[in-house]
Amino acid sequence: MMIPLLDEMIRDADSIAVAGHIRPDGDCVGSCLAVYNYITENYPQKTCRVYLDHVPERFRFLPHADQVKHPGKKEKQADLFLALDCADRARLDSAEPVFLEAKKTVCIDHHISNEGFADENYIFPDASSASQIVFEAMQTDAISKETAECLYVGIVCDTGVFQYSCTSARTMEIGGILMGKGINYPRLVDRVFFEKNFTQKKILGRTLEKSSLYLNGHAIASYITQADMKELGAIGADLDGIVSELRSTKGVETAIFLHEEKNGDIKISLRSAEYIDVAKIAANYGGGGHARAAGATVKLAPDVILSELCEAIRQQMEQE
Ligand SMILES: [Mn+2]
Numbered sequence: 001m002m003i004p005l006l007d008e009m010i011r012d013a014d015s016i017a018v019a020g021h022i023r024p025d026g027d028c029v030g031s032c033l034a035v036y037n038y039i040t041e042n043y044p045q046k047t048c049r050v051y052l053d054h055v056p057e058r059f060r061f062l063p064h065a066d067q068v069k070h071p072g073k074k075e076k077q078a079d080l081f082l083a084l085d086c087a088d089r090a091r092l093d094s095a096e097p098v099f100l101e102a103k104k105t106v107c108i109d110h111h112i113s114n115e116g117f118a119d120e121n122y123i124f125p126d127a128s129s130a131s132q133i134v135f136e137a138m139q140t141d142a143i144s145k146e147t148a149e150c151l152y153v154g155i156v157c158d159t160g161v162f163q164y165s166c167t168s169a170r171t172m173e174i175g176g177i178l179m180g181k182g183i184n185y186p187r188l189v190d191r192v193f194f195e196k197n198f199t200q201k202k203i204l205g206r207t208l209e210k211s212s213l214y215l216n217g218h219a220i221a222s223y224i225t226q227a228d229m230k231e232l233g234a235i236g237a238d239l240d241g242i243v244s245e246l247r248s249t250k251g252v253e254t255a256i257f258l259h260e261e262k263n264g265d266i267k268i269s270l271r272s273a274e275y276i277d278v279a280k281i282a283a284n285y286g287g288g289g290h291a292r293a294a295g296a297t298v299k300l301a302p303d304v305i306l307s308e309l310c311e312a313i314r315q316q317m318e319q320e
Helices: 026-042 089-101 130-136 145-159 169-179 185-194 198-209 226-232 242-247 278-283 302-319
Strands: 015-019 047-051 080-084 104-109 120-123 212-214 219-224 254-260 266-272 293-298
Touching: 015 026, 015 089, 026 047, 026 080, 026 130, 026 145, 047 089, 080 089, 104 130, 130 145, 130 169, 145 169, 145 185, 198 219, 198 226, 198 242, 219 242, 219 302, 226 254, 242 254, 242 266, 254 302, 266 278, 266 302, 278 293, 278 302
Parallel strands: 015 047, 015 080, 080 104, 104 120, 219 254
Antiparallel strands: 212 219, 254 266, 266 293
């Protein structure tokens, strides 16, 4: 991977703004905070600001997560703007005006759809995560334990703990180097990936209990109503990861998770194991995603959606 050192990128900049995409995930928060920590630790004479939309609770323990800001109406102009893990300019959301005002802009990303919206673009679709690319742009010796924690969390989240096919030998190597920085990696993985609070466990249990198999056990589906959510005191974010739990059922290729939103819309989440292209199916409903993970939101009765989805899956199976 050919990427200049971050140290080179920021050399002529006294003020640097760092931002990621709206509704940031672990890789977005991890890469942004890693860059923020790296710059503030190694270049204390420079000003660095990090802008993100709401940081999910599970990532707020990361070093300097409390420094994350929302851009105000009048933000100071930055000499350099670093956009991380962000596939297009609009997804910078409230940080977009800061981007437009900045003297120079750089984009570091791994989304294949990224067309390169900054002055300088470093887009590596084969990289597991933005955090992995950011690591490559850092001088290994200048990475502190704090920066390593952020990078490790970013990589863990985008690779499903070094499991998804985006994980390369280099990803594992970087994981090893970051471990060498003294991070508490078992605890980090648990906190950001596996740990659920009691409400999340209860709503997962409810989903599994209500699930059924379809298409001779090839598909699994479950449906959570607003009544279920209210009874267990769950919110939308408590449903994260549930569809993957359905998907890992033995013999299942495709998992369908439906949940009723407050306004009565039904949110569809789809996952597949090996060959069903769920992005194609989600596209029928104006949704999108990847071949193995996709979703959409619709205004239809759950039983209608379910039978349509099963039919679409069955058709793909026949083409196999
Ligand atoms: Mn990412």
